[in-house]
Amino acid sequence: MSVSAFNRRWAAVILEALTRHGVQHVCIAPGSRSTPLTLAAAEHSALIHHTHFDERGLGHLALGLAKVSRQPVAVIVTSGTAVANLYPALIEAGLTGEKLVLLTADRPPELIDCGANQAIRQPGMFASHPSQTLSLPRPSEDIPARWLVSSIDNAMGQLHAGGVHINCPFAEPLYGDMDDTGLAWQQALGNWWQGDKPWLREALHLESEKQRDWFFWRQKRGVIVAGRMSAAAGKKAAEWANTLGWPLIGDVLSQTGQPLPCADLWLGNARAAAELEQAQIVVQLGSSLTGKRLLQWQAACEPDEYWLVDNLPGRLDPAQHRGRRLVCDIERWLELHPAEKRKAWCVDIPRLSEQAWQAAVAQRDAFGEAQLAHRIRDYLPEQGQLFVGNSLVVRLIDALGQLPAGYPVYSNRGASGIDGLISTAAGVQRGSAKSTLAIVGDLSALYDLNALALLRQVSAPFVLIVVNNNGGQIFSLLPTPEAVRSRFYAMPQDVHFDHAAQMFGLRYARPQSWAQLDEVMSNAWRQPAATVIELVVNDTDGAQMLQHLLAQVSHL
Structure with missing residues (x-):
């Protein structure tokens, strides 16, 4: 033998x-x-x-x-x-x-x-x-x-x-x-x-029943919270919310087009909070919320009913609301629970959202990571996809950007770690063969530097933007002790990525203005290869800009 x-x-x-x-x-x-x-x-x-x-x-x-x-x-x-x-x-x-x-x-x-x-x-x-x-x-x-x-x-x-x-x-x-x-x-x-079927077939089916009282609740004042979902589900959810006349608070991963952008800014305004208190039902489509103000409001809200719809089992609600945990594919759930055409009941929130957006527009000319987050829609490849890293970059895009409805967006927002982000983005590109824009911070890029080897085998244009703010500047948003923040939290490494790109044979650019970035991006989308673009920005400017806009919008 x-x-x-x-x-x-x-x-x-x-x-x-x-x-x-x-x-x-x-x-x-x-x-x-x-x-x-x-x-x-x-x-x-x-x-x-x-x-x-x-x-x-x-x-x-x-x-x-x-x-x-x-x-x-x-x-x-x-x-x-x-x-x-x-x-x-x-x-x-x-x-x-x-x-x-x-x-x-x-x-x-x-x-x-x-x-x-x-x-x-x-x-x-x-x-x-x-x-x-x-x-x-x-x-x-x-x-x-x-x-x-x-x-x-x-x-x-x-x-x-x-x-x-x-x-x-x-x-x-x-x-x-x-x-x-x-x-x-x-x-x-x-x-x-010679076949293609399993030897032993087991049918596991997890799906909640259709809610028979939906016809009653859809006539009430509702709010839709859109978390992580597919591009197709996000587009349908936005249309569903518009028909109902309910405000939709869209997460960066919702792919709903965020019809009320800058939610992380306007949710800090007292008038928005007062209007949301009138909601009788909150329907959350998808879990894994990003924005801090959204999470704070979600934890504090007390509607008559709180429904959470997601294909994954489990509670998925850190606020532990009294309500309904509905396990179902989101697209299917929307089909089973059709909207009824009604007039929008919110007045202040759409105005505040527009004012918050204009406040971000007023700051867009400076060359920094907050401005990149606001401008991100301009750099998305046609018929492509976006992969967003963790820490500060995903929060800035969530707070300041507005992505197209139905545009595929991916991220690792389960455990929200910075390990393996470039590798995951490489898998997203290989699995779809689509042009891909990925954005990560400098520490995230260092953590997964080996993954640059995977980018030598892309099948479509791939752009990796490394936002280099010299360390973990998300800690600038937290009450970390200033005296030890740099050494024990931010840990700046004072490095650049040109040699790393060269080592793995990847194209590299370090633009210093929006005009230069526009040119580099335009060239990058023209051939099926990977380009590393390093944006060197002032270390705390992004966090400070977010805090400045939060204060400004809260007083509107």
Whole structure:
């Protein structure tokens, strides 16, 4: 019997089973113990292969692919700390609903806890963060192939959102030519190999019932809070709100077009707060809100009814409102709950929104990150997409920008970390083949610098804007002690990114005016390559501009 040949057949069943659940993309890091999985994936003609030498970045690349494709994406890594590097992407997927399948190669049991090289305790290492876990035994012909394939089907069939961790121990030898070892074992699955359906089909269906009293509530004074949703859902939500005559407070990730822009500014105005108090019902479409003032208002509001609609299960409401948690695809929910044409009931809020927007317009000429956030719509590629980083940049765009309705916007706003942002953006581009604009801060770029290697393989124009304010300037918005803010919070690094771009063979520019940026952007969209654009700005200007506009609008 050839151990290496049977390992390969075992792995081939796993990969084939995953394709029956929609897996098309597989992300692979180098490693020896993962050889059976890697070779089985390489030989599978239906799989699209992606490689990266950094497992943390690899996990986020898979996350980006899953965001766009809305299908599960497989990740193959070797044993040891390679597995642990997938943790951040797994956590993010669990919070935002992408489906990741982590295939982690492992040492067999006799090599664990005995001093063997690269052997750690991998089963259960991700604790409660995977939605499903499966710890496989060492490959053996004593275990029927139908057990293996049905175990994969069972884990995938119960997956609504988040990650599946499948731990795969393999004994040596790992290399060798294929022979007939295990052929009969593999062929015992019969004509399953010629089909495209799972061996075991499980129908997991999570959806709340249609609300029978909607006809009553749609006649009341309502407010719509739009959180993270798809581009198609965002466009429909904006039309739905307009028909109802209800104000829509749109998050940067809502893709609703933010019909009342600068919400993070005007929500600090007492007249807006007073008008919103008249609402009898609040319907929140999508979770994961960004704006601080929106979160403060959402926590304080006390309507007669608070409905939260999202495809993900769980409460998703940190304010713990008394109301209804409705699990449903947002587009489908809007279809089940049609709007009734009514006159808009808010008067002050539209005026305040327009005044807040004009206040931002008055500041747009200075060359800085707040102004970039306000101007961001001007730089979006046609028929493209936007990826927004975390910390200060996403808050500035949320507060000062206005994105087109239905324009795809992506971000990692589940755990809101700065790790893996460029890798995720690379996955978003690969999964869609669309022109992509990504914006991150300088510390975020440094954190994921290895991901610049992934940008050498883009299939459409890709622009990465690094806003270099020399550190984590979001801490300028927080009451951090000024005496130690620079050293222990902002941590300025005093670096530029021209050498990094050069090292990975990427085009680079450092414009110093809007005219120069316009020219660089125009050239960047003309060819399918990646361009790194570094905007060097004064460190605290963006945070100070936001605070200045907040104070100005609050007194309108």
